[in-house]
Amino acid sequence: MRLQGLARVDRRTKHLLHRLGAGEIAVISHTDLDASCASALVERKAAAVVNAQRSLSGRFPHPGPGLLLQANIPLVDSVGDHVLEQVKEGTLLELVDGSVYADGTLIGAGQVLTESLLARQLEEAKRNVGAELAKFVENTLTYVVNEQALLFQDHVVPPLRTKLAGRHCLVVVRGAGADADLRAIRSYLGLMRPALIGVDGGADLLVQQGYRPDIVIGDMDSVSDATLRGAAELVVHAYPDGAAPGSKRLQALGLPHLVLASRGTSEDVAMLLAYEKQADLIVAVGTHFSLTDFLERSRAGMSSTFLVRLRVGSLLVDAKGISRLYPPIHARRLFFYLMLVVGLTAGVLLVQAPAIRNTLDLWWLRLISLFHQPRHF
Numbered sequence: 001m002r003l004q005g006l007a008r009v010d011r012r013t014k015h016l017l018h019r020l021g022a023g024e025i026a027v028i029s030h031t032d033l034d035a036s037c038a039s040a041l042v043e044r045k046a047a048a049v050v051n052a053q054r055s056l057s058g059r060f061p062h063p064g065p066g067l068l069l070q071a072n073i074p075l076v077d078s079v080g081d082h083v084l085e086q087v088k089e090g091t092l093l094e095l096v097d098g099s100v101y102a103d104g105t106l107i108g109a110g111q112v113l114t115e116s117l118l119a120r121q122l123e124e125a126k127r128n129v130g131a132e133l134a135k136f137v138e139n140t141l142t143y144v145v146n147e148q149a150l151l152f153q154d155h156v157v158p159p160l161r162t163k164l165a166g167r168h169c170l171v172v173v174r175g176a177g178a179d180a181d182l183r184a185i186r187s188y189l190g191l192m193r194p195a196l197i198g199v200d201g202g203a204d205l206l207v208q209q210g211y212r213p214d215i216v217i218g219d220m221d222s223v224s225d226a227t228l229r230g231a232a233e234l235v236v237h238a239y240p241d242g243a244a245p246g247s248k249r250l251q252a253l254g255l256p257h258l259v260l261a262s263r264g265t266s267e268d269v270a271m272l273l274a275y276e277k278q279a280d281l282i283v284a285v286g287t288h289f290s291l292t293d294f295l296e297r298s299r300a301g302m303s304s305t306f307l308v309r310l311r312v313g314s315l316l317v318d319a320k321g322i323s324r325l326y327p328p329i330h331a332r333r334l335f336f337y338l339m340l341v342v343g344l345t346a347g348v349l350l351v352q353a354p355a356i357r358n359t360l361d362l363w364w365l366r367l368i369s370l371f372h373q374p375r376h377f
Helices: 035-043 064-070 082-086 115-146 178-184 186-192 201-208 225-230 245-253 266-276 291-297 300-315 331-352 354-371
Strands: 002-009 025-028 048-051 075-077 092-096 099-102 105-109 168-173 195-199 215-218 233-238 258-261 281-285 316-318
Touching: 025 092, 035 064, 048 092, 064 075, 064 115, 082 105, 168 178, 168 201, 168 266, 178 186, 178 201, 178 281, 195 201, 195 266, 201 225, 215 266, 225 245, 233 245, 233 266, 266 281, 266 300, 281 300, 300 316
Parallel strands: 002 025, 025 048, 048 075, 168 195, 168 281, 195 215, 215 233, 233 258, 281 316
Antiparallel strands: 002 092, 092 099, 099 105
């Protein structure tokens, strides 16, 4: 392997994604590169990824690194944390197998992830998943005991300009497969006109597919300035003690916003907001609910998702994976079917409706007569 590209450097992968252009090299420090970030790197058409950490640590098997290999994006792993200090934004990087050169100087070396190496790492991770699952279950039970208020107490939510009562609400999180699922429910969106709630980067996804978010909610650390300026309403997710780091960014942009303090993740808070505002139905796209999702996030707050889903109950419909259930019809095939139906319908009308057939025959005779006028000498 030998390739060159400009470097984009950040310890937070989701921050780097906004600056990463096609053909550039992402330099990150991301242990257990999750599927959501890996999918975004593929979407941004990264030339390669240099990770200071192990993209698959062995704690549990997850698909993140495999998504890069499937997209033929080279991944150089375990280069070491010093690479983030030595590589400056915009530096010309050259990757020669596992060696990393910045402006011609060798600054580090890592391991190029291959299919065979990934298979061995996944096998190792499968052996360790039991211990990780035990930790997660213990954490969840502790969270249920300590945070029962999330399940039983009403939450004080700020007054919104956007009306949610009696409406469907679509909560969009930028998880793996969210873009395909959003396209798959386009007809539902056109028919029901739900309130659109984007959770951080999920708001960018809505904009990319031609929608304007009614509400953007979250920490405001992974959503673009343009989307924030175009959203109808902004709600910052604050910590239980009231601290709201996301407010600083919005204040710097001069954007008015509301603050909602709550435990759990921003996607949990988005669902609670819709629930407390008496939405008729909550449709979730790209949200995290599988065991792999929780282990990828590797944080205690993810356990709140169980409690929130218990609270919202039957109001919640998860659209995750709907694009696999209803694969999109190719446009040319759809056009062919449409023309076939039109042709068959016209044929039936001609056979079954003598008046139409006689009228067409008369037009045909008139058309022929125009080109066969008698000649005068």
